[in-house]
Amino acid sequence: MPIADTALVSDTDGNLPVERHLTISDTRGCGGLTLQIQAAAFTPASTQIIPADIRVVTSTNDQLNETVIGNVEYISGFAGDQTITAPRSVASTTFSDSTLFTNAPFDTVDNTLTGAINLLDGDLTAPAGRTGQMHVSTSFYLLVPKLTLPDRYYTTLTYTLSDNTIGVCP
Amino acid sequence: MAIIGLALLAAPVSAALAEFSVVPATPNERQFNFTIPAGQSLDESIIVNNLGNNAITVDVYGADGTNSSQGTFSLTSKSHEQKHIGTWVRFENPTVTIPAKQAITIPFTISVPDNATPGNYGGGVAVQASSAELKGEEEAIGPGAVSTSARIYIRTFVKIPGEKISNYQWTAFGFNHQDESNKPRFFFSFKNNGNTIILVQPEITLKGLPPLKESTLTMSEMTLQPGTSLDNIELRWDEQPPVGFYFVDAKVDFSELDITNDQRINEETQTRSIRINLTPTYIIVLTVVIILAAILFCVFATLSIVKMRSGCCEHKVLPGETITSIAKKHNVNWKKLAQINKLKSPYTLKEGRILFVPPINPPSKK
Numbered sequence: 001m002p003i004a005d006t007a008l009v010s011d012t013d014g015n016l017p018v019e020r021h022l023t024i025s026d027t028r029g030c031g032g033l034t035l036q037i038q039a040a041a042f043t044p045a046s047t048q049i050i051p052a053d054i055r056v057v058t059s060t061n062d063q064l065n066e067t068v069i070g071n072v073e074y075i076s077g078f079a080g081d082q083t084i085t086a087p088r089s090v091a092s093t094t095f096s097d098s099t100l101f102t103n104a105p106f107d108t109v110d111n112t113l114t115g116a117i118n119l120l121d122g123d124l125t126a127p128a129g130r131t132g133q134m135h136v137s138t139s140f141y142l143l144v145p146k147l148t149l150p151d152r153y154y155t156t157l158t159y160t161l162s163d164n165t166i167g168v169c170p
Numbered sequence: 171m172a173i174i175g176l177a178l179l180a181a182p183v184s185a186a187l188a189e190f191s192v193v194p195a196t197p198n199e200r201q202f203n204f205t206i207p208a209g210q211s212l213d214e215s216i217i218v219n220n221l222g223n224n225a226i227t228v229d230v231y232g233a234d235g236t237n238s239s240q241g242t243f244s245l246t247s248k249s250h251e252q253k254h255i256g257t258w259v260r261f262e263n264p265t266v267t268i269p270a271k272q273a274i275t276i277p278f279t280i281s282v283p284d285n286a287t288p289g290n291y292g293g294g295v296a297v298q299a300s301s302a303e304l305k306g307e308e309e310a311i312g313p314g315a316v317s318t319s320a321r322i323y324i325r326t327f328v329k330i331p332g333e334k335i336s337n338y339q340w341t342a343f344g345f346n347h348q349d350e351s352n353k354p355r356f357f358f359s360f361k362n363n364g365n366t367i368i369l370v371q372p373e374i375t376l377k378g379l380p381p382l383k384e385s386t387l388t389m390s391e392m393t394l395q396p397g398t399s400l401d402n403i404e405l406r407w408d409e410q411p412p413v414g415f416y417f418v419d420a421k422v423d424f425s426e427l428d429i430t431n432d433q434r435i436n437e438e439t440q441t442r443s444i445r446i447n448l449t450p451t452y453i454i455v456l457t458v459v460i461i462l463a464a465i466l467f468c469v470f471a472t473l474s475i476v477k478m479r480s481g482c483c484e485h486k487v488l489p490g491e492t493i494t495s496i497a498k499k500h501n502v503n504w505k506k507l508a509q510i511n512k513l514k515s516p517y518t519l520k521e522g523r524i525l526f527v528p529p530i531n532p533p534s535k536k
Contacts, residue, residue: 025191025221031200034242034243036238036242038244038247040247040249110240114239115236115238115239115244116236116238116239116244117238117239117240118238118240118242123390155317156317156318157317157319158247158318158320158321159318159319159320160244160245160296160320160321160322160323161321161323162245162294162322162323162324162325163200163201163324163325164243165200167432168432169198169200
């Protein structure tokens with residue numbers, strides 16, 4: 001249970017989630033995709049605990065022993081374009097330093113859930129495409145501000161998958 | 171049927187398992203593009219395929235499009251107040267149960283109000299793993315008090331015929347100083363006051379003084395929905411440039427999205443430039459201190475020379491004279507003579523040179 005005066009709290013004690021990952025399957029053979037995540041406002045309503053206090057990183061689970069390109073794990077049998085980027089990915093396979101969640105090991109993006117953010121950027125221009133499955137693991141840290149009123153706060157994290165294709169597929 | 175499928179494997183605290191895909195009912199379509207005059211309706215359908223081994227219950231709904239934190243196309247959450255597409259899309263049954271390994275067609279109607287403002291609107295038709303299993307139950311949510319949900323949506327664009335108003339602004343561009351890794355951070359802000367969907371793609375070029383090389387970074391294309399703004403969209407440089415002063419050229423490509431054929435039209439490029447200093451403060455301070463120290467040293471050295479030369483006579487070097495012969499002639503110490511005249515070994519004197527001769531050493535008292 002996170003407590004106030006604690007800088008950051010990990011839901012996996014700072015370790016990579018070994019068995020928890022998202023699987024995205026695309027069998028269309030043409031077109032790209034985007035995977036986003038967003039957090040709902042906490043209930044009960046709070047001015048201290050807010051979605052922007054949640055930080056998320058992605059990682060590739062090395063235990064799966066699959067092909068990793070650009071921090072996305074492509075499952076055996078995958079075919080087609082492999083240029084998906086995971087802009088909030090940590091390069092290493094283990095991490096315990098909570099400072100990773102406060103600042104930028106990520107080149108050009110932020111990792112707080114102020115709004116919807118991209119976990120996977122996989123846009124493509126038709127007729128490029130993909131067939132197969134991909135894995136990405138997510139891990140979360142919550143910044144608990146000092147003087148946060150003691151209570152049990154709830155939120156929902158929503159993963160959203162959508163097509164992201166430039167042009168028209170045949 | 172080719173599909174996108176999203177499978178969310180069980181998180182540690184949730185027993186829900188949802189593997190499903192969503193496509194428009196019209197074959198080979200990837201998104202909905204409607205042209206609907208105000209006051210009219212249109213019927214459409216989606217196909218939801220349950221790929222899992224258990225029946226699933228999903229919520230189906232329309233939602234307004236919005237901008238993500240990085241400016242990309244995004245969908246508002248189900249609980250967010252809806253203003254256009256989110257209110258125009260109606261499903262007869264907003265909650266649907268789909269048996270395992272089956273696909274069902276779910277019809278919906280999109281009705282544009284009589285008083286809807288002409289323009290282009292972006293949003294989505296979404297299918298979301300039901301929140302019924304994830305609501306507020308401690309045992310379902312677990313000690314973390316965070317539940318997860320998964321959804322897939324079909325991008326939906328609606329054009330309401332009428333006067334098109336294209337009015338957008340590049341409201342801000344600046345330098346956010348470097349972060350702890352000394353990588354520069356820039357920010358952009360845009361506003362769309364029109365009724366068309368504007369696509370925005372910024373690019374920054376750093377130009378340093380030679381031998382510093384020029385480098386360019388292009389951001390991903392962003393979607394600016396009508397009546398919305400993108401504020402302080404940040405671009406972090408992907409490497410630490412060498413210290414120095416730079417000219418920064420920012421270029422933004424604007425275009426209007428023609429939702430009837432997904433083409434970019436009415437393209438325009440705007441540019442701005444600023445100058446920045448990527449020299450860490452401590453280097454600047456150190457440089458200033460060094461320069462001041464050098465100045466003080468020169469001043470002190472000059473004053474010392476002036477002091478030493480005060481009271482001096484002048485001696486014009488004659489052929490064959492040496493520093494020791496001159497010093498002996500004037501009864502002065504040859505080393506002091508060399509010091510005052512900044513002579514160094516081998517103390518070679520040029521005929522005709524004027525030397526400053528210090529005052530004669532007073533005789534010591536016995």
